[in-house]
Amino acid sequence: MHIDVRRTGGLAGTTRGWRVDTDVCEDPAGWSDLVEALPRAAPSEPAPAVRDDFTWTITVERTTVSIPGSRLDGPWAALVTRVRDEGTPV
Template identity: 35%
Template sequence: MDVIVSRSGGLAGLRLTWHVRVDEQPDSADWYLLIEEIPWTAPPPVPPEPDRFVYRIRCEPHEATLAERQLTGPWRKLVDLVQERSEPERPGQRPTPTRRPTR
């Protein structure tokens, strides 16, 4: 299973994308539990805000787009974990492999 997080917006409007292959993670069971905990059909309600980041989170068969302030609870935990475990990709850049955690 892959988890892909894209962040766009902000003042510069740049898009960054992080990609993690869950099955390659040493703690993949914890990832699956976290993904199941996320309320995919009911993200927290927040009015749109200009010049703030927007996150698109994809994890087949799920997909959600959230404003920065909506990233709370398990949403925030998943995004932070994906960003910790992979390097960001910019448009036109070749994908980089998932980093392995050092423990």
């Protein structure tokens, strides 16, 4: 399974990204558990505008969600953290 995380915005308006191919990782079952814990959609309520906030775009296989940084929490935050820690910068 391929997981891509992209962060855009912030004070400088930069974009950074990370990618993981869980099929070649040491812990594919751990990745599957993390993905299965995700809600089926990003938070649907409009987020209040936060100046210089990041936007996180997360793609798991063929499903993509965008979440404002101020709303990134729970399983989505855990996934982003793990992809950033273990993934390859792109």
